[in-house]
Amino acid sequence: MRPVVGCTIRGTHMNKLLRIEKLVKHFGHGKKAVTVLNHVDLDIHAGEIVGLAGESGSGKSTLARCIAGLHSYDSGAVYFQDALLPKKFSAVDFCQQAKKLQMIFQDPLSSLNPRLTIGDILLEPLRLNSDLSAEMQEQLAIQWLQRMSLKSSDLSRYPHSFSGGQLQRIGIARALIRQPQLLICDEPISALDVSVQAQIINLLKDLRDELGLTLLFIGHDLAMMRYLCDRVAVMHQGEIVEQGCTTDVLEHPQHAYTRKLVNSSPIFL
């Protein structure tokens, strides 16, 4: 495994925000148990963007869901800001973690409640958790909409009336309005057309610079990862087979599976 030391990139001199050690996750029980994550080690430093690449079914989303407390895990440890997270979250743990960590998903339409207006979607997390007055909460929602290149009048519209790219921007605003320290993006651009993909990637990059956000970016597109990510980790059959600075890993892959992935990516042909 490549050492992180010597990576002259953003974040690596800073504190580890997230530390995953020997994480094991099975689905099913007894003889039918299948190991989906096998002794996964991964660190994410404050302020960096880490890409998680790997073929379909390799365990990327399962890892993200374990970090967010959406799945329990069987053994190993996950530390967030040096605090050990429980293997199985209670409802209280989940609310606590949601303040620090938010996720956005591949299909923005199915991750936003179709019966709520955009205003309610943005304000819902604030109403539950914020000390701000109702007026200030609405101001904040408007500011976030405008930052996402949408209008304040969009607050009264419903999700089905927006394009895929607009919906993904609303999903990002909903996640960031709570000021989480870590944003996990699980294939956030896979359902979007190419020009919109680039807009979302640039937006994430800008937000990292503006807010000092830390991002775990899950995807298949190595060219996007090369543009966006400071470091990448490559997952294969539930194991992280290689991780390091993006240019090192993608230009000089050490593991046979990473070489296969790089060689099958059009940008490297």
Ligand SMILES: Nc1ncnc2c1ncn2[C@@H]1O[C@H](COP(=O)(O)OP(=O)(O)OP(=O)(O)O)[C@@H](O)[C@H]1O
């Ligand atoms: N709730 C579940 N119950 C049983 N098996 C599951 C469950 N969720 C995921 N799996 C299995 O775990 C493995 C890893 O799935 P996961 O969704 O993490 O892969 P992935 O790397 O995110 O794939 P993709 O790139 O297609 O999104 C797959 O074999 C999948 O079928």
Ligand SMILES: [Mg+2]
């Ligand atoms: Mg997935």
